[in-house]
Amino acid sequence: xxxxxxxxxxxxxxxxxxxxxSIYNELNALQNTQSQLDLLGKKISRxxxxxxxKAVAYxxxxxxxxxxxxxxxxxxxxxMYRGMAKHANQDYENAISNYLEAIRLxxxxxxxKRLPQVYNNLAxxxxxRGDANKTEEYFIKAAETAAKTxxxxxxxxxxxxxxxxxxxHQQFNKAEIVLKKSLSYFENKKxxxxxxxxxxxxxxxxxxxxxxxxxxxxxKRSMALIPYExxxxxxxxxQSGIGIALTNQKKYVxxxxxxxxxxxxxxxxxxxxxxxxxxxxxxxxxxxxRNFEEAFKLSIVSxxxxxxxxxxxxxxxxxxxxxxxxxxxxxAQLKVLELEKDKSEQRQILLTVLAISGILIAxxxxxxxxxxxxxxxxxxxxxxxxxxxxxxxxILLKETHHxxxxxxxxxxxxxxxxANTAQNSEAKIAxxxxxxxxxxMVLIHQKLYSKDQLVGIDAKEYIEDFTNDVIxxxxxxxKKIDCIFNLESxxxxxxxITPIGLILNELLINTIKHAFKNETVNNKITISFKRKDExxxxxVTDNGVGLNGTVNENSFGLKLIKTLAKKLKGEFTISNNxxxxxxxxxxxxxxxxx
Numbered sequence: 360x361x362x363x364x365x366x367x368x369x370x371x372x373x374x375x376x377x378x379x380x381s382i383y384n385e386l387n388a389l390q391n392t393q394s395q396l397d398l399l400g401k402k403i404s405r406x407x408x409x410x411x412x413k414a415v416a417y418x419x420x421x422x423x424x425x426x427x428x429x430x431x432x433x434x435x436x437x438x439m440y441r442g443m444a445k446h447a448n449q450d451y452e453n454a455i456s457n458y459l460e461a462i463r464l465x466x467x468x469x470x471x472k473r474l475p476q477v478y479n480n481l482a483x484x485x486x487x488r489g490d491a492n493k494t495e496e497y498f499i500k501a502a503e504t505a506a507k508t509x510x511x512x513x514x515x516x517x518x519x520x521x522x523x524x525x526x527x528h529q530q531f532n533k534a535e536i537v538l539k540k541s542l543s544y545f546e547n548k549k550x551x552x553x554x555x556x557x558x559x560x561x562x563x564x565x566x567x568x569x570x571x572x573x574x575x576x577x578x579k580r581s582m583a584l585i586p587y588e589x590x591x592x593x594x595x596x597x598q599s600g601i602g603i604a605l606t607n608q609k610k611y612v613x614x615x616x617x618x619x620x621x622x623x624x625x626x627x628x629x630x631x632x633x634x635x636x637x638x639x640x641x642x643x644x645x646x647x648x649r650n651f652e653e654a655f656k657l658s659i660v661s662x663x664x665x666x667x668x669x670x671x672x673x674x675x676x677x678x679x680x681x682x683x684x685x686x687x688x689x690x691a692q693l694k695v696l697e698l699e700k701d702k703s704e705q706r707q708i709l710l711t712v713l714a715i716s717g718i719l720i721a722x723x724x725x726x727x728x729x730x731x732x733x734x735x736x737x738x739x740x741x742x743x744x745x746x747x748x749x750x751x752x753x754i755l756l757k758e759t760h761h762x763x764x765x766x767x768x769x770x771x772x773x774x775x776x777x778a779n780t781a782q783n784s785e786a787k788i789a790x791x792x793x794x795x796x797x798x799x800m801v802l803i804h805q806k807l808y809s810k811d812q813l814v815g816i817d818a819k820e821y822i823e824d825f826t827n828d829v830i831x832x833x834x835x836x837x838k839k840i841d842c843i844f845n846l847e848s849x850x851x852x853x854x855x856i857t858p859i860g861l862i863l864n865e866l867l868i869n870t871i872k873h874a875f876k877n878e879t880v881n882n883k884i885t886i887s888f889k890r891k892d893e894x895x896x897x898x899v900t901d902n903g904v905g906l907n908g909t910v911n912e913n914s915f916g917l918k919l920i921k922t923l924a925k926k927l928k929g930e931f932t933i934s935n936n937x938x939x940x941x942x943x944x945x946x947x948x949x950x951x952x953x
Contacts, residue, residue: 382417392428396421396436403440411447418444431468435461439477446484454484475505475513479520486524494524502537515544519557526563534564555584559593562600571604578604592633595624599637606644618644635661651780658772698733795829795864800857815953816856819846822888825860829867830884838875840882847889852951858923859897859947862931865916866899866943874903874941895947902940906933920945 382402386395399421406414418440425433442457458481465474482497501517519541525534538561545554562577578597585593599621605614622637638661645654709723823844830840851859867884875882887898910933911917924931928949936942 382420392424396424396428396433399424400436400440403443407443407447411444414440414447415444431464432470432473435464435470435473435477438464439473439480442477442480442484446480446487451484451487455481455488458484471504471508472510475501475508475510475517478504479513479517482517482520482524491524491528495521498524511544515541519553519560522557522560522564526560529567531564531567535561535568538564551584552589555581555590555593558584559596559600562597566600566604566607569607571607574604575601591624591628592630595621595628595630595633595637597621598624599640602644603640606640606647611644611648614644631664635664638664694737698737702730795868796861800860815850815852817848818851818856818859818888819844819848821856821860822846822863822886825863826867826884826886829864830871838871838882840871840875840884843883843885845885845887845889849888849890849895850953852953855927855947855950858926859945862920862923862945863897863899865920869916870899870901870903870941874901876904890952893948895950897945897947899943900936900940902936905935905939905941 382399385398389395389398399417403414403417403421406417418437421440422437425437438457438461442454442461445451445454445457458477461477462474462481465477478497478501482494482501485493485497498517498521502514502521505511505514505517518537522534522538522541525531525537538557542554542557542561545557558577558581562574562581565571565574565577578600582594582597587594598617602614602616602618602621605611605617618637618641622634622641625633625637638657642654642657642661645651645657705726709726712722823846826842826844830842863886870884881902883902885898885900887896887900889896920931924945924947926949927945927947929945929947931943931945933941933943
């Protein structure tokens with residue numbers, strides 16, 4: 360499904376705009392301190408996106424004024440505004456800290472009037488941090504607390520934000536429910552912009568639920584409410600969404616103009632992410648209409664755009680890192696020069712002191728101790744710089760694994776297209792088997808990219824995930840097969856886990872294809888992987904029909920297994936299992952455990 364542009368209601372439901380104002384004149388014109396605080400609060404809410412630096416300055420002014428009116432409400436407001444300014448300046452850790460402190464004050468005093476906005480803002484900060492559970496928890500709290508005081512503004516805003524959150528985590532049923540709640544409020548208030556944005560998000564949740572007609576209606580209403588000139592991105596999303604819904608309904612002639620229109624708008628406004636998503640929607644359309652050449656071209660363009668975005672991000676990170684490194688290097692050089700200057704001055708003083716009296720020998724010894732401490736401090740800073748460099752290289756290595764995974768996925772897509780167009784059944788099976796082998800390597804790099812461990816894979820986790828993936832995606836998946844795992848958790852390097860994954864793929868495919876020919880309901884595959892003495896043992900057992908004769912030594916799968924086993928200095932055997940089935944055992948003598 361195409362990834363959709365979404366609106367998130369953060370900090371305030373007012374439109375954000377910058378103002379050139381003389382704040383001190385305005386404050387002096389107000390006699391009441393509370394009125395001054397109210398004015399500052401409104402200005403912070405308006406400036407927090409348009410001018411974050413000025414918003415920070417106003418929060419400091421707000422703090423200073425609250426000292427003369429130190430109520431819990433003013434203290435909580437000060438913490439909330441400070442959190443908003445920190446969030447706008449991308450300091451999410453301190454933003455969360457300020458919000459939590461404000462919540463403690465408000466909850467202690469049971470202030471349900473102020474709590475919904477702080478809950479909502481805290482959820483928005485957790486959302487940026489990628490903490491899905493905390494994001495959901497505090498958006499729900501914001502909506503529920505607002506309902507207690509009949510605060511329809513924050514109840515609708517929190518529900519809308521919750522809908523966006525559910526959509527982004529593919530919880531589409533939940534998203535549809537809360538978005539409809541939010542929509543009714545905006546429609547009653549005749550707020551066309553927020554109603555249109557909510558309708559667009561609602562269409563995004565209805566589309567994957569296969570509510571195609573409802574999604575089309577939501578997208579069309581969204582475009583009717585929001586002028587194209589104001590938010591063209593909404594029209595791009597809606598046009599593409601309608602095209603996808605029509606494609607799902609096999610209405611290909613009607614779908615194509617909408618898909619092309621959504622793609623054209625995305626290109627016109629140069630919104631890279633939306634261009635990629637509309638390209639993917641068109642590629643899916645062409646694949647369904649068997650125009651594989653166009654589908655492949657669009658997939659290539661999307662991948663190139665994705666790589667360019669990654670490259671720009673990586674280049675920026677590298678440039679920032681180099682600038683920081685050069686700055687620290689220059690600072691270190693200046694400090695070394697200062698140390699050298701200090702050293703020279705101290706040496707002259709020492710010579711003078713020695714000429715006057717030998718009594719100051721103790722002072723000389725103290726000086727050398729002092730110098731040693733300075734050197735140690737300098738070495739500690741250099742060590743910190745080196746550690747930072749290692750962290751940056753780890754980031755680059757992680758990006759490399761991500762790109763390798765994308766390349767393998769492109770190969771897998773090409774094989775899938777080729778399999779769809781192949782007329783010969785044997786050729787189609789061979790291509791599918793090649794695709795399974797590529798999948799085993801995709802999973803390796805996917806895990807390397809998504810974990811902190813960048814050079815090793817947990818064999819237990821990998822074997823479980825890969826086995827379940829092969830069984831669920833294989834063409835014989837109408838056979839119910841139960842898997843039993845007896846696996847030891849070992850972190851193996853990529854040179855060890857890659858051939859093991861390929862060997863396991865061959866054994867699983869062979870078992871699924873040949874072992875369970877009879878109609879049974881008790882098909883089982885048992886996989887054991889453990890360390891025994893100085894070797895690793897991989898054992899795959901089934902309760903199928905058994906070998907029933909000699910093993911075909913000339914099969915490609917068996918030759919591949921033996922070739923990979925040699926790479927691992929391993930021994931491979933296959934025999935009948937008692938009372939029925941087959942047992943395949945691989946003993947691995949060359950491996951690296953991290």
